[in-house]
Amino acid sequence: MEQTMPSWLKKRAFLSPNRIAIKTMKEEITFKELFIKAEEIGKKLGALGIEKGRHVGILAHNSLDFVIFLHALLGIGAKVVFLNTKLTEKELSFQLENSKASILITDDELFKTSITGIQKASFSEVKKLEERNLSFQEEVSLSDVATIMYTSGTTGNPKGVVQTYGNHWWSATGSSLNLGLHDNDRWLLAVPLFHISGFSILMRSVIYGMTVILHEKFEAERVQHAIFHEGVTIISCVTAMLQKMLEHLHEPYPDTFRCLLLGGGPAPLPILEKCKEANIPVYQTYGMTETSSQIVTLSPEDALTKLGSAGKVLFPAQLKIKSENHQEVGEIVVKGPNVTKGYLYNEEATNKAIIDGWLHTGDMGYVDEDGYLYVLDRRSDLIISGGENVYPAEIESVLLSHPAVKEAGVTGQDDERWGKVPAAFLVVAHSIEESELKSFCQKRLASFKIPANFYFVDELTRNASNKLVRRKLFSLLEGQQNED
Amino acid sequence: MEQTMPSWLKKRAFLSPNRIAIKTMKEEITFKELFIKAEEIGKKLGALGIEKGRHVGILAHNSLDFVIFLHALLGIGAKVVFLNTKLTEKELSFQLENSKASILITDDELFKTSITGIQKASFSEVKKLEERNLSFQEEVSLSDVATIMYTSGTTGNPKGVVQTYGNHWWSATGSSLNLGLHDNDRWLLAVPLFHISGFSILMRSVIYGMTVILHEKFEAERVQHAIFHEGVTIISCVTAMLQKMLEHLHEPYPDTFRCLLLGGGPAPLPILEKCKEANIPVYQTYGMTETSSQIVTLSPEDALTKLGSAGKVLFPAQLKIKSENHQEVGEIVVKGPNVTKGYLYNEEATNKAIIDGWLHTGDMGYVDEDGYLYVLDRRSDLIISGGENVYPAEIESVLLSHPAVKEAGVTGQDDERWGKVPAAFLVVAHSIEESELKSFCQKRLASFKIPANFYFVDELTRNASNKLVRRKLFSLLEGQQNED
Numbered sequence: 001m002e003q004t005m006p007s008w009l010k011k012r013a014f015l016s017p018n019r020i021a022i023k024t025m026k027e028e029i030t031f032k033e034l035f036i037k038a039e040e041i042g043k044k045l046g047a048l049g050i051e052k053g054r055h056v057g058i059l060a061h062n063s064l065d066f067v068i069f070l071h072a073l074l075g076i077g078a079k080v081v082f083l084n085t086k087l088t089e090k091e092l093s094f095q096l097e098n099s100k101a102s103i104l105i106t107d108d109e110l111f112k113t114s115i116t117g118i119q120k121a122s123f124s125e126v127k128k129l130e131e132r133n134l135s136f137q138e139e140v141s142l143s144d145v146a147t148i149m150y151t152s153g154t155t156g157n158p159k160g161v162v163q164t165y166g167n168h169w170w171s172a173t174g175s176s177l178n179l180g181l182h183d184n185d186r187w188l189l190a191v192p193l194f195h196i197s198g199f200s201i202l203m204r205s206v207i208y209g210m211t212v213i214l215h216e217k218f219e220a221e222r223v224q225h226a227i228f229h230e231g232v233t234i235i236s237c238v239t240a241m242l243q244k245m246l247e248h249l250h251e252p253y254p255d256t257f258r259c260l261l262l263g264g265g266p267a268p269l270p271i272l273e274k275c276k277e278a279n280i281p282v283y284q285t286y287g288m289t290e291t292s293s294q295i296v297t298l299s300p301e302d303a304l305t306k307l308g309s310a311g312k313v314l315f316p317a318q319l320k321i322k323s324e325n326h327q328e329v330g331e332i333v334v335k336g337p338n339v340t341k342g343y344l345y346n347e348e349a350t351n352k353a354i355i356d357g358w359l360h361t362g363d364m365g366y367v368d369e370d371g372y373l374y375v376l377d378r379r380s381d382l383i384i385s386g387g388e389n390v391y392p393a394e395i396e397s398v399l400l401s402h403p404a405v406k407e408a409g410v411t412g413q414d415d416e417r418w419g420k421v422p423a424a425f426l427v428v429a430h431s432i433e434e435s436e437l438k439s440f441c442q443k444r445l446a447s448f449k450i451p452a453n454f455y456f457v458d459e460l461t462r463n464a465s466n467k468l469v470r471r472k473l474f475s476l477l478e479g480q481q482n483e484d
Numbered sequence: 485m486e487q488t489m490p491s492w493l494k495k496r497a498f499l500s501p502n503r504i505a506i507k508t509m510k511e512e513i514t515f516k517e518l519f520i521k522a523e524e525i526g527k528k529l530g531a532l533g534i535e536k537g538r539h540v541g542i543l544a545h546n547s548l549d550f551v552i553f554l555h556a557l558l559g560i561g562a563k564v565v566f567l568n569t570k571l572t573e574k575e576l577s578f579q580l581e582n583s584k585a586s587i588l589i590t591d592d593e594l595f596k597t598s599i600t601g602i603q604k605a606s607f608s609e610v611k612k613l614e615e616r617n618l619s620f621q622e623e624v625s626l627s628d629v630a631t632i633m634y635t636s637g638t639t640g641n642p643k644g645v646v647q648t649y650g651n652h653w654w655s656a657t658g659s660s661l662n663l664g665l666h667d668n669d670r671w672l673l674a675v676p677l678f679h680i681s682g683f684s685i686l687m688r689s690v691i692y693g694m695t696v697i698l699h700e701k702f703e704a705e706r707v708q709h710a711i712f713h714e715g716v717t718i719i720s721c722v723t724a725m726l727q728k729m730l731e732h733l734h735e736p737y738p739d740t741f742r743c744l745l746l747g748g749g750p751a752p753l754p755i756l757e758k759c760k761e762a763n764i765p766v767y768q769t770y771g772m773t774e775t776s777s778q779i780v781t782l783s784p785e786d787a788l789t790k791l792g793s794a795g796k797v798l799f800p801a802q803l804k805i806k807s808e809n810h811q812e813v814g815e816i817v818v819k820g821p822n823v824t825k826g827y828l829y830n831e832e833a834t835n836k837a838i839i840d841g842w843l844h845t846g847d848m849g850y851v852d853e854d855g856y857l858y859v860l861d862r863r864s865d866l867i868i869s870g871g872e873n874v875y876p877a878e879i880e881s882v883l884l885s886h887p888a889v890k891e892a893g894v895t896g897q898d899d900e901r902w903g904k905v906p907a908a909f910l911v912v913a914h915s916i917e918e919s920e921l922k923s924f925c926q927k928r929l930a931s932f933k934i935p936a937n938f939y940f941v942d943e944l945t946r947n948a949s950n951k952l953v954r955r956k957l958f959s960l961l962e963g964q965q966n967e968d
Binding site for chain 1: 487490498661
């Protein structure tokens with residue numbers, strides 16, 4: 001028999017009606033109010049013909065309305081297709097078409113996007129509609145699809161990752177078994193809601209009965225203010241965000257702040273040391289859209305002894321390294337109830353990625369003797385230089401430990417002799433000689449890992465969740481004189 | 485596809501090897517040590533022919549060995565049939581036969597039980613065996629049966645409640661979503677391990693990575709000591725235990741103690757008031773073997789405003805009142821992933837109890853306008869007096885609010901005129917006139933609810949988990965001169 005549960009927001013509104021669900025700069029809303037508003041919007045969405053099972057695209061910046069519309073869509077049983085606000089119209093059109101979305105809902109600002117060939121409605125337009133008699137679901141089945149999020153491979157078109165209610169449920173409970181669950185928890189959401197890092201916080205909020213402090217976008221000073229003055233206990237961020245927070249830090253974090261959940265790659269030693277000084281407990285994590293957020297986490301007490309590790313795989317999940325020729329390093333494969341069933345309308349990609357229930361992540365890594373995972377790189381980011389495997393993350397970590405280097409990205413560059421050689425892209429605090437960087441690397445890295453070229457840039461190529469996109473680094477030089 | 489997870493103890497030993505799993509009066513053991521010992525015992529149990537899928541009876545008092553043997557049996561995939569240490573040999577034989585247990589494992593003390601017709605082995609005997617090459621399960625499926633616990637109906641033979649890994653998992657996570665989960669949590673286990681109230685703590689321990697303080701049996705002074713000096717944060721108990729704890733209390737509980745989970749019926753006002761004074765946060769609960777422990781819980785902040793209520797149904801579960809003629813009071817029916825699939829080899833009882841996925845609890849109750857459940861009584865404890873429904877719990881609650889009354893149990897007594905009338909069994913602090921009790925009741929209860937007789941006894945009839953057994957109250961008078 002299918003495993004059913006009471007519909008989440010409705011149940012949460014019943015259990016904790018007066019607890020604050022969402023707090024923005026301007027307003028706050030209890031779970032009961034959130035449920036009432038979501039139910040109302042759900043009925044208005046019904047007037048557009050949206051009903052159970054429909055695929056509905058949504059394109060919006062972080063806002064309370066976005067939250068309400070998401071709960072409304074889930075509440076009436078629609079399947080939400082999340083769209084990244086940074087996409088071009090061509091990319092948006094591809095995802096809408098590929099997901100067979102029947103309608104696109106946008107916030108008022110993004111309504112101007114000139115996508116054609118699909119019914120569109122803005123938040124304001126929906127609010128003006130008559131309510132249709134459409135009731136919120138009483139139950140959800142854990143195997144029902146809740147959301148679809150597109151991820152880009154390095155080649156080919158993006159694929160729609162199918163996430164069920166069960167995936168989100170297990171992700172939330174797996175996280176709570178690791179991080180604990182306190183009555184006074186308030187999770188700061190300053191990452192995009194359309195990304196799993198943001199949406200998973202929303203799911204935890206409703207499952208835990210926890211307040212979310214919602215920021216429209218990441219601004220270090222506002223984040224700082226929320227941590228010092230608004231009782232934030234947990235925040236999700238990536239290294240680039242943490243760096244900015246450290247730059248704006250004048251005093252140690254209060255003891256009420258108990259967890260900085262850090263995604264998007266291991267943090268370099270200097271940053272971890274600064275965090276320790278500043279009373280910031282860093283939980284490094286590894287996860288992806290396909291695992292409905294974190295699946296591996298490193299506790300603060302292990303941060304310095306297991307430097308560079310992403311930690312241990314969470315309670316409900318399993319992890320293995322699949323290597324050729326019994327090498328230690330291989331592809332990271334994972335399994336668990338938080339792992340996607342596959343890619344939307346793409347059996348081929350699904351069958352390639354999921355074999356016997358194990359998801360092949362495309363990331364390379366190894367597990368040490370205590371069971372800690374070290375993620376080296378995307379398999380596609382791997383640089384093969386003269387037959388040697390060169391992992392960009394390792395070189396970046398060394399570069400980041402240099403005091404002048406604020407951000408570092410390494411990628412492969414064609415080379416006549418070696419096939420590929422590493423090239424480094426750096427954001428620096430003050431100007432520095434290439435020779436000094438080379439000699440710094442020589443003391444710390446084998447010769448074939450030392451970047452052949454150093455490019456100084458204003459910023460690195462990052463995606464909407466601030467993760468480094470190595471394969472696009474060379475695009476930074478377009479329009480510049482090629483220094484190579 | 486079946487939902488699988490890594491085998492629980494093995495995974496916990498991997499994640500938190502050095503955390504204390506179990507602490508008894510004499511010793512403590514980490515999760516890694518517990519896993520090693522359980523694996524060793526599992527291999528020795530293998531030498532007895534026990535293997536995956538076998539039903540194995542276990543009869544033991546609370547002890548570290550009991551815990552190790554339980555994990556060993558689960559680890560090798562056996563299904564554990566729990567036996568109550570208070571049962572007669574005839575009752576034990578029935579349950580072993582009914583469950584088709586292939587072997588009975590006992591602690592050394594209970595090995596003397598002269599049960600015949602089944603292979604037997606004591607803990608000591610098993611420890612002396614050679615290990616067989618039998619490995620711990622790598623995974624468990626949530627739909628696999630883990631344990632079987634017998635419950636007595638009021639009529640007929642006991643029925644074996646089938647509990648899956650999923651039932652225990654959802655019970656543990658449902659509880660944590662309600663009570664929170666703190667790094668320093670230590671749950672005091674002073675209820676029987678063979679009962680769901682005890683075994684569920686063991687499951688939480690391994691799922692949460694939480695230390696259990698294990699007592700062989702309930703002794704108020706030892707419990708007090710553990711709360712004041714051993715960092716206990718949570719305890720499970722019933723009202724009779726709580727009363728004894730309050731009698732032994734000399735100062736308020738420390739703030740580290742955050743939850744007293746109280747089962748076995750609502751607590752009377754005077755006790756709740758004493759608890760408030762003594763800084764004891766009481767979470768009243770309602771649950772049963774069929775729901776793998778609590779399914780409804782009342783928070784301390786609601787204890788006085790919702791006096792007599794068991795609270796709201798936990799996040800993953802649902803609850804309804806099934807009443808005839810649209811009356812407010814009716815049978816409590818529940819649904820959720822923590823609810824049993826049914827009774828072992830007893831399709832008839834299963835089909836009677838579980839209809840369309842809803843378990844009919846046999847308990848009577850109602851839900852108020854805010855969704856709080858009030859449990860009145862076992863349907864079978866209901867007294868029908870002159871056509872009126874009389875709920876023993878209501879009368880007991882009134883009697884318990886009298887300062888002289890320490891314990892109260894009410895049941896029906898044959899009456900020529902009314903069919904049945906209520907009779908009260910009391911344990912009193914000092915002697916008191918029946919007339920005073922009658923007049924006390926007259927001010928507080930309708931006349932048909934006033935007990936026709938008051939019997940003063942040394943103790944009430946309680947089961948192994950200290951719950952009042954009303955249908956046996958009259959057995960207390962056997963051998964005494966009948967005062968009726």
